[in-house]
Amino acid sequence: MSEEVKLRRAEPGDLDFLVELMTHEDVEPYMAMIRPRDRDGVLAEIERSQAEPEEYGRFVIEVDGRPAGLMGFEVANRRSRIANLGSLAVHPSFRNQGVADRAARLFQRHLIFDLGYHRLQLEIYGFNERAMRHAERAGFVHEGVRRKAYWRNDEWVDGVIYGLVREDLDEQPG
Secondary structure, X not given: XXXXXXXXXXOHHHHHHHHHHHHOOOOHHHOOOOOOOOHHHHHHHHHHHHHOOOOEEEEEEEEOOEEEEEEEEEEEEOOOOEEEEEEEEEOHHHOOOOHHHHHHHHHHHHHHHHOOOOEEEEXXXXXXXXXXXXXXXXXXXXXXXXXXXXXXXXXXXXXXXXXXXXXHHOOOOO
16 A cells, blocks of 8 residues: 555546546446547547536546546536536556545545535446445445436446535545
8 A cells, every 4th residue: 555646637648548448348337328438538528627627527546656547527516516426447457456445535635625515426336336335435425326227238227326525524534
């Protein structure tokens, strides 16, 4: 756990890494179907992240300066300061090292303390047990299930909903 984990906003130079990550056979089945995986779509997300930094973001997770993954957010409700999180993907070569958990805590603090969000929420496919365990380790609270809400992998699957509010961070270690 001595590796340094950092987050930085994605840049056009990250395009090849992000497209490879999003289309990796061990990552793609778990990503939302609406998430672009082609070069043009991913580049559009990077450009939007740079143009609307307080309302939309695509961030590269780095481990010791090497790209290791992706995290994203989008404003869900401006007045109530709610952000939807998504696009969490860690390259398989960086898994089982606590990278996603450390990056999630950095991301939570950035969104809440730097950008002023009050609530962070995310939804995970019901078959993605690894992501659900990650969400709970990172301090998110299981709030409910949208039963058979999404057509994925040729079947209806649940969406499992998690949330975290500003006050929850007081109970987490830094």
